[in-house]
Amino acid sequence: MVRMLFLALLATVISGCASVPPLGGEGVEVIAGNELPAPTRTDLSANTRPYLIGPFDKLTIDVFGVDELKREVQIDASGRLSFPLIGVVEAAGRTPQELATDIETRLRGRYVREPQVTVNLEESVGQVVTVDGEVEKPGLFPVVGRMTLMRAVAQAGGVAEYANLEDVVIFREVDGQRLVGVYSLKGIRRGNYADPEVYANDVIIVGDSPTRRMIDQILGLGPLLTTPLIVALRQ
Numbered sequence: 001m002v003r004m005l006f007l008a009l010l011a012t013v014i015s016g017c018a019s020v021p022p023l024g025g026e027g028v029e030v031i032a033g034n035e036l037p038a039p040t041r042t043d044l045s046a047n048t049r050p051y052l053i054g055p056f057d058k059l060t061i062d063v064f065g066v067d068e069l070k071r072e073v074q075i076d077a078s079g080r081l082s083f084p085l086i087g088v089v090e091a092a093g094r095t096p097q098e099l100a101t102d103i104e105t106r107l108r109g110r111y112v113r114e115p116q117v118t119v120n121l122e123e124s125v126g127q128v129v130t131v132d133g134e135v136e137k138p139g140l141f142p143v144v145g146r147m148t149l150m151r152a153v154a155q156a157g158g159v160a161e162y163a164n165l166e167d168v169v170i171f172r173e174v175d176g177q178r179l180v181g182v183y184s185l186k187g188i189r190r191g192n193y194a195d196p197e198v199y200a201n202d203v204i205i206v207g208d209s210p211t212r213r214m215i216d217q218i219l220g221l222g223p224l225l226t227t228p229l230i231v232a233l234r235q
Helices: 002-015 096-107 149-155 185-189 210-219
Strands: 028-030 058-063 071-074 080-083 087-090 117-123 128-133 139-142 168-174 177-183 203-206 229-233
Touching: 058 096, 071 080, 087 096, 096 117, 128 149, 149 168, 149 185, 149 203, 177 185
Parallel strands: 128 203
Antiparallel strands: 028 229, 058 071, 058 117, 080 087, 128 139, 168 177, 168 203, 177 229
16 A cells, blocks of 8 residues: 555656645655644644743753852753742743743742843753764754754764765654655755754654655655655554
């Protein structure tokens, strides 16, 4: 079944249609466009732009002019932290600025006349992207602000010596549907298409992806230099 669907995909690609219709049946569905759809707030489970604090994140909290209240804290498993004078504070699901505002409100008047609080992320555990395959330093990397595929690979130390730059796969879940995007780092570097944005919970595999090998073997596709391939894996 999967082979038949991929062969149907090949016929569609060869036909050069600008809009690719969904493939019927079980297996895969081609999605028009050069980028994977962005995940929703629900997909990210409290991960979004701007950064939302998650359990086990490490933060630095500084109250301007009150050195005794400056400290590093780690969010506990329930998403809370304990801060002097004000006790337990709900942190998970908030931006650092929202948390800073809450702490200011609790300190104001009773403990500090006009508190100015800053909260900075030191280490993220909840909002990470996984980079694996032919990179120098495979692992989990925090997603702070806007991150693209090229930046994620750079965080992993860049591609390894024998990496296949035509073979980069991004796995993502959007609204409960598992999506796969196949990209070429060479194509991005040459300006054939934009460097796609990546999000927390994405899994990036560089250089030797079984998914890309299956596509190549079944479709006989050459390097995807001019357009990425976006595929939805049906449940």
